[in-house]
Amino acid sequence: MNRHLGLVVVAALLAACSANEARPEARRDPPFVFPHSPHVEGDVDCLECHASITKATALENRVRHVQLPRNGETCSGCHDAVPRLQIPPRTRDAGLKFSHADHLARLKGEKNACVRCHTSLPEQKALDYGAPSMNACTSCHNHAKEFAAAKCLGCHEDLKRYPKPVESFKHQGEFLKLHGGLARGGAESCASCHEQTFCADCHSPTTMPGKPSFIFPEEVQRDFIHRGDYQSRHVIDVAANPASCRKCHGSNFCATCHEQQNLVQPPGSTVLPRNNHPIGWGTDKTSGNFHGDAARKNIVTCAGCHDQGAASLCVTCHQVGGFAGVSPHPKSWKKTTADISKNSMCAACHR
Amino acid sequence: MVTPSRCVASALLLAASFVARADVIEASSTTLISAGQQLRGTEAGQLPELVKVATVYELIRVSAREVRNPLFQDLEISFSGWGSGDLQDVRWDAGTTGKLTGDVTTLYVRGLLARGQVQLRAGREFVAAGAGRMLQLDGGDLLIRLPAGFSVSAFGGVPVSQRFSSRNTASSWNPAGGDLAWGGRLGWTLAMPGVAGRGLDLGVSTVSVTNKSDPVRKDLGVDFRLQPIDMLTLVGNATYSLYAERVAEYNITALITARKGLTLNLDVRHYSPDLFLAANSILSVFTDTNRTEVGGGVRYQFTKTVNAGLDYHALIEPGEAAGTTTTGGEAMGRVEWESHGAVAGGEVGYLRTGDTGYTSLRGYGRKTFGMLFVAGDLMEVMFKQEVNGQKSSLTGSLSAGYQLAKAWSVVVAGRAGVTPYFEQQADAMVKLVYNAVVRVREVK
Numbered sequence: 001m002n003r004h005l006g007l008v009v010v011a012a013l014l015a016a017c018s019a020n021e022a023r024p025e026a027r028r029d030p031p032f033v034f035p036h037s038p039h040v041e042g043d044v045d046c047l048e049c050h051a052s053i054t055k056a057t058a059l060e061n062r063v064r065h066v067q068l069p070r071n072g073e074t075c076s077g078c079h080d081a082v083p084r085l086q087i088p089p090r091t092r093d094a095g096l097k098f099s100h101a102d103h104l105a106r107l108k109g110e111k112n113a114c115v116r117c118h119t120s121l122p123e124q125k126a127l128d129y130g131a132p133s134m135n136a137c138t139s140c141h142n143h144a145k146e147f148a149a150a151k152c153l154g155c156h157e158d159l160k161r162y163p164k165p166v167e168s169f170k171h172q173g174e175f176l177k178l179h180g181g182l183a184r185g186g187a188e189s190c191a192s193c194h195e196q197t198f199c200a201d202c203h204s205p206t207t208m209p210g211k212p213s214f215i216f217p218e219e220v221q222r223d224f225i226h227r228g229d230y231q232s233r234h235v236i237d238v239a240a241n242p243a244s245c246r247k248c249h250g251s252n253f254c255a256t257c258h259e260q261q262n263l264v265q266p267p268g269s270t271v272l273p274r275n276n277h278p279i280g281w282g283t284d285k286t287s288g289n290f291h292g293d294a295a296r297k298n299i300v301t302c303a304g305c306h307d308q309g310a311a312s313l314c315v316t317c318h319q320v321g322g323f324a325g326v327s328p329h330p331k332s333w334k335k336t337t338a339d340i341s342k343n344s345m346c347a348a349c350h351r
Numbered sequence: 352m353v354t355p356s357r358c359v360a361s362a363l364l365l366a367a368s369f370v371a372r373a374d375v376i377e378a379s380s381t382t383l384i385s386a387g388q389q390l391r392g393t394e395a396g397q398l399p400e401l402v403k404v405a406t407v408y409e410l411i412r413v414s415a416r417e418v419r420n421p422l423f424q425d426l427e428i429s430f431s432g433w434g435s436g437d438l439q440d441v442r443w444d445a446g447t448t449g450k451l452t453g454d455v456t457t458l459y460v461r462g463l464l465a466r467g468q469v470q471l472r473a474g475r476e477f478v479a480a481g482a483g484r485m486l487q488l489d490g491g492d493l494l495i496r497l498p499a500g501f502s503v504s505a506f507g508g509v510p511v512s513q514r515f516s517s518r519n520t521a522s523s524w525n526p527a528g529g530d531l532a533w534g535g536r537l538g539w540t541l542a543m544p545g546v547a548g549r550g551l552d553l554g555v556s557t558v559s560v561t562n563k564s565d566p567v568r569k570d571l572g573v574d575f576r577l578q579p580i581d582m583l584t585l586v587g588n589a590t591y592s593l594y595a596e597r598v599a600e601y602n603i604t605a606l607i608t609a610r611k612g613l614t615l616n617l618d619v620r621h622y623s624p625d626l627f628l629a630a631n632s633i634l635s636v637f638t639d640t641n642r643t644e645v646g647g648g649v650r651y652q653f654t655k656t657v658n659a660g661l662d663y664h665a666l667i668e669p670g671e672a673a674g675t676t677t678t679g680g681e682a683m684g685r686v687e688w689e690s691h692g693a694v695a696g697g698e699v700g701y702l703r704t705g706d707t708g709y710t711s712l713r714g715y716g717r718k719t720f721g722m723l724f725v726a727g728d729l730m731e732v733m734f735k736q737e738v739n740g741q742k743s744s745l746t747g748s749l750s751a752g753y754q755l756a757k758a759w760s761v762v763v764a765g766r767a768g769v770t771p772y773f774e775q776q777a778d779a780m781v782k783l784v785y786n787a788v789v790r791v792r793e794v795k
Contacts, residue, residue: 142544151467153424153425153463153467157417158375158416158417160375160377160414160416177604177616177618177648178586178604178606178616181574181576181586181587181588181602181604182576182586183479183480184479184480184481184482184483184554184556184572184574184588185480185481185538185552185553185554185574185575185576185588186552186576187479187480188470188480188494190479191461195414195427195429195457196429196457196459196476196477197412197414197429197430197431197456197457199477199479199485200431200456200457200477203477203485203487204456204457204477204487205524206487206511206512206513206523206524206525207454207455207456207475207487207511207513208433208454208456209408209410209433209435209444209454210408210444214385215381215383215410217726217728217748217750217762217764217766217780218717218724218726218750218752218762218764219726220694220696220715220716220717220726220727220728221687221694221696221715221717227713227728227730228713228728228730228732228744228746228768229730229732229744229746229768229770229771231770231772232732232734232738232739232741232744232770232771232772233709233732233744235738236702236704236707236708236709236734236738237702239704239705239707240666240668240679240681240702240704240708241642241644241666242624242627242642243600243622243623243624243627243642246526246624246627246628247484247485247526247627248485248526249524249526250520250523250524250525250526250527250528250629251521251628251629251632252521252522252523252524252528253513253524256443256444256446256524257443257444260390260391260392260443261390261391261392261399262391262392262393262394263392271393271394272394272395273392273395274392274394274395275395288671293671295634295637295638296637296638296640296669296673297640297668297669297705298624298669299624299625299628299634299635299637299638299640300624300625300627300628302634303628303632303634306634307521307628307632307633307634308521309520309521309631309632309633310633311521312632312633312634314633314634314637315633328636328637329636329637330637330638330639331639332597332639333636333639334596342564343565343566343631344563344565344631345565345630345631345632345633345635345636348633349633
């Protein structure tokens with residue numbers, strides 16, 4: 001692995017650098033300069049300044065559709081002279097497929113029809129445009145089918161740009177606990193906004209360099225499972241919900257640490273492992289500490305140290321004809337009709 | 352000889368050439384240096400040894416979307432990976448014995464065909480659909496949306512192992528390690544008029560993982576989501592082990608939005624832990640006990656700045672004698688205040704399982720001062736039974752960050768604690784982060 005690590009890192013950096021060489025998105029646009037509300041309240045038609053919007057079939061950054069009236073008639077009711085304003089360019093990409101021309105054609109004749117969607121307009125010095133919310137769309141368009149099929153790209157060019165879920169797509173309540181169940185049937189809906197790199201922050205203990213709370217200690221609001229001193233809690237958590245651990249961690253993950261703690265003897269080691277099992281663990285069924293009872297209740301804890309396939313310690317006694325003598329299988333165990341000699345797990349005991 | 356790292360390097364170089372053709376590029380780089388101490392076990396009867404660990408990490412994430420190409424719509428290439436170097440002892444979770452290591456977390460290409468009716472993804476990815484349980488594999492998946500709300504998906508590949516080492520179940524960190532995984536899901540969606548999301552989703556799925564032809568997982572899954580009215584969503588799923596011929600798990604949750612700001616959830620979760628072990632583990636044949644969790648939660652937004660949540664689940668577990676059960680419990684309560692760039696919260700946790708358990712208290716906060724932020728976190732855990740001879744554990748962290756120019760930021764964090772395994776524990780971290788979105792779409 002290490003031999004080509006340099007090449008891997010260089011390739012990754014190349015990818016990152018090519019991003020840097022691309023033209024970056026403009027920094028925050030300058031503040032708005034036009035006071036919209038007094039003009040809307042003064043019953044000035046939006047099209048007096050935004051006439052060309054009626055022909056706009058797409059939302060284009062850097063194209064403003066603003067032209068202040070050249071003659072003074074429109075403004076003279078309030079202003080002695082046409083105010084001189086320098087309209088700064090706007091560079092932020094709306095990220096939507098939207099035709100003002102189509103929508104305004106349906107509202108022809110309605111004065112200031114724009115405010116049906118543009119309920120909040122930017123005022124002087126405002127930095128935020130106050131774009132119409134999605135409610136403005138769904139008040140006329142029902143998108144239930146598109147939502148269910150995760151067909152968001154009909155309107156949204158790129159959902160992944162949003163910093164937080166918006167409107168009805170907000171992940172409220174106990175969403176963290178629900179999201180696994182929802183993803184089973186709707187992973188493609190998740191993929192509309194989230195790349196799998198996002199999921200991997202928490203769901204990839206096999207390939208991540210550390211637990212999320214280690215990489216993001218400053219993210220105090222996030223629900224990280226292994227926060228704080230998890231070393232001391234993990235034995236209790238695995239007793240409470242063994243399956244939860246096993247959804248992410250294979251036995252060898254546990255064994256990697258347990259070997260370093262000398263709880264498990266690593267292959268080839270001559271140092272005897274520390275025995276943490278209580279008295280009576282091995283053979284005393286009346287001790288209350290018998291390993292068979294503990295294994296029945298929580299076999300996953302055993303797997304944290306003793307899951308080495310056919311080389312597992314259990315096989316020493318539990319193989320057919322071995323020291324333990326009795327079948328370790330539970331009562332529900334069904335005899336298979338398959339040839340067990342071809343299954344290496346069966347063959348480990350049934351030699 | 353073609354090694355895994357050469358394959359990865361080639362894939363990354365290919366990805367880099369794709370990135371140059373993208374309209375939207377997200378790039379993030381995190382350089383992280385951490386130093387602290389870890390325990391190493393010694394012979395029985397001797398105190399464990401303390402070793403110093405100092406590691407430099409470089410984490411890179413690059414996503415390129417809307418890559419111009421003649422075939423796919425919304426072609427996307429996504430990569431996240433990291434490399435690290437241990438300056439002193441090798442940390443416990445390095446995944447290798449060498450001081451230099453690294454891994455690829457995701458590296459896939461995803462594209463849409465036929466007006467979005469067909470989605471293809473290939474590379475290192477996760478399978479979340481159906482009974483997949485976020486199976487991480489090197490392979491591909493295909494989703495086809497059919498008429499009348501039907502959809503069919505299929506996947507195939509090789510389960511991922513840590514640091515490109517053996518994928519064999521016994522040595523992989525992947526819970527479903529092996530050399531072949533495949534499966535799919537047949538889904539049906541009925542959209543109901545009304546609010547977005549209202550409708551019914553049904554799915555039947557299967558997952559099979561084998562290791563040298565021995566079964567690791569062989570499951571059949573069903574799942575549903577029903578939102579009959581705006582305020583009620585029911586989500587459920589079940590997995591049946593075809594190998595053991597038993598139910599591995601089922602979960603049903605009702606989520607109720609009683610009124611604005613108030614959500615309730617009621618849950619039943621049932622599972623068989625042994626069926627979460629690999630079927631080719633010798634331990635999976637020793638037991639067949641079941642566990643059930645029943646409970647619910649409530650979360651309420653009291654004001655614009657204050658929200659609180661509380662949930663409780665009874666844990667019905669196997670008892671001391673075979674065939675008997677015992678009941679434990681798990682609860683969590685949280686209150687959080689957030690206003691004008693400041694956050695403060697408190698949590699109380701409670702867990703009782705068998706004759707053990709713990710109660711935890713946590714307080715946290717974060718405050719932004721323009722380009723600067725500070726965050727703190729303090730957690731105490733009180734154990735019902737002593738852990739390594741100690742009754743409690745106290746840990747805390749303090750972080751500060753500063754937003755530098757041009758998408759760069761720096762974070763400094765320190766952690767310290769008194770735990771059952773450390774009389775005094777402290778480690779420190781410095782993190783330099785670059786996080787940028789680049790749009791290169793031309794004015795049309």
